[in-house]
Amino acid sequence: MTNLNHRTVDALRINHGELLRNWAADMEANTSQAALKAGELQQQMTEFLRLFVRGVEAGSPGSLATGEWSEMRHFLEKLSYNWAVMGVDSQETAAFIFSLKRPVMVLLQREFGDEALFFVEQLWVVSEFIDVLAMHTISTFQKSREAVIKRQQEELLELSTPVVKLWDGILALPMIGTLDSQRTQVVMESLLQRIVDTGSQIAIIDIIGVPTVDTLVAQHLLKTVTAIRLMGADCIISGVRPQIAQTIVHLGLDLQGIVTKANLADALALALARTGLSVGRAS
Amino acid sequence: MNSVRSGSHPVRLEQDVVLARQAVRKLAQECGLRLVDQTKLVTAVSELARNTVVYGGGGEMDWEVLEDGPRKGIRLVFRDEGPGIADLKLALTDGWTSGGGLGLGLTGARRLVDEFDIASTPGVGTRVTIVRWN
Numbered sequence: 001m002t003n004l005n006h007r008t009v010d011a012l013r014i015n016h017g018e019l020l021r022n023w024a025a026d027m028e029a030n031t032s033q034a035a036l037k038a039g040e041l042q043q044q045m046t047e048f049l050r051l052f053v054r055g056v057e058a059g060s061p062g063s064l065a066t067g068e069w070s071e072m073r074h075f076l077e078k079l080s081y082n083w084a085v086m087g088v089d090s091q092e093t094a095a096f097i098f099s100l101k102r103p104v105m106v107l108l109q110r111e112f113g114d115e116a117l118f119f120v121e122q123l124w125v126v127s128e129f130i131d132v133l134a135m136h137t138i139s140t141f142q143k144s145r146e147a148v149i150k151r152q153q154e155e156l157l158e159l160s161t162p163v164v165k166l167w168d169g170i171l172a173l174p175m176i177g178t179l180d181s182q183r184t185q186v187v188m189e190s191l192l193q194r195i196v197d198t199g200s201q202i203a204i205i206d207i208i209g210v211p212t213v214d215t216l217v218a219q220h221l222l223k224t225v226t227a228i229r230l231m232g233a234d235c236i237i238s239g240v241r242p243q244i245a246q247t248i249v250h251l252g253l254d255l256q257g258i259v260t261k262a263n264l265a266d267a268l269a270l271a272l273a274r275t276g277l278s279v280g281r282a283s
Numbered sequence: 284m285n286s287v288r289s290g291s292h293p294v295r296l297e298q299d300v301v302l303a304r305q306a307v308r309k310l311a312q313e314c315g316l317r318l319v320d321q322t323k324l325v326t327a328v329s330e331l332a333r334n335t336v337v338y339g340g341g342g343e344m345d346w347e348v349l350e351d352g353p354r355k356g357i358r359l360v361f362r363d364e365g366p367g368i369a370d371l372k373l374a375l376t377d378g379w380t381s382g383g384g385l386g387l388g389l390t391g392a393r394r395l396v397d398e399f400d401i402a403s404t405p406g407v408g409t410r411v412t413i414v415r416w417n
Contacts, residue, residue: 219384252390
């Protein structure tokens with residue numbers, strides 16, 4: 001990437017107030033920027049332009065790693081991260097930087113319009129600089145979005161595994177949603193750990209919130225039940241709805257040897273009876 | 284028997300299995316399938332879509348809403364361009380698996396639907412067609 005001619009750099013520096021005004025006017029006309037406050041946007045644009053002029057004085061941005069441009073890089077990373085979190089979309093984020101091209105073009109045309117070759121050459125170089133900045137912003141924006149999604153996934157994973165103590169020695173695990181292997185792994189681990197911690201004898205796995213029980217889910221359940229038994233505890237599966245029961249029969253799944261109940265109340269009653277407790281009406 | 288409308292869903296990743304299930308559940312409700320039949324069809328989709336992802340290396344699910352006089356139904360085609368199945372008879376045996384599963388997915392899916400057809404050429408791909416009527 002070539003550097004800008006010093007005359008262009010001077011023109012940009014001297015006219016940067018005008019550049020900012022034109023850029024702001026364009027932004028206002030073209031984008032909604034609903035998520036951003038006007039004052040905040042103005043501040044970002046002023047800062048961007050200050051760093052841009054400072055950068056072009058030093059030379060080409062290259063990969064943005066060099067000294068003079070590194071402050072710009074940090075600024076763009078912070079900006080795109082903030083916008084990603086605020087829910088500004090990627091198009092608007094890109095437009096923020098690309099929209100600088102027109103005011104720059106207008107300025108250079110006025111300054112060097114009568115030197116066609118020089119004008120075109122300088123315009124191309126500036127345009128390349130802006131592309132590099134925009135590219136970097138978008139890739140950071142993308143990374144920030146991915147980080148947000150990953151965090152949400154982890155939060156969901158946490159949410160989906162509450163192990164509840166129903167009574168002394170009786171634990172319940174209400175499963176909700178899709179049982180993909182990663183989640184089942186987490187569920188199984190936390191249940192087995194709680195069995196050890198509480199010294200429970202019976203664990204109830206409630207599957208009323210699981211919409212589809214296919215062979216993979218069944219396999220996960222069977223493995224969990226086997227692991228619970230190996231630890232010396234017993235397992236009851238509750239929440240088997242009629243349509244799920246019929247489907248399991250047709251699938252040919254063998255759940256013999258596993259105690260199942262239609263609802264959690266029945267499972268709790270059975271668990272209480274097994275631990276030698278009975279529930280009666282206080283008279 | 285005529286086709287009312289049709290479409291296609293990509294089945295490439297684990298997450299697509301969930302999306303395919305949701306799409307078929309919606310279609311099944313629109314076709315007036317009873318809850319038990321909805322659940323059966325969705326479970327079959329879950330098995331076949333997972334096979335497409337895990338064994339077929341990803342593919343497509345084509346869906347079609349059928350009308351045959353007063354009857355309404357759904358036809359689904361799962362196709363991939365994976366390694367194919369060398370021995371179909373073996374693959375349609377309860378309890379046999381080439382992976383680490385229970386070996387009931389394909390046979391189970393066959394029992395959950397009204398019509399079931401499988402065609403596979405080693406090295407070319409696999410195509411499973413199922414139909415469920417209301």
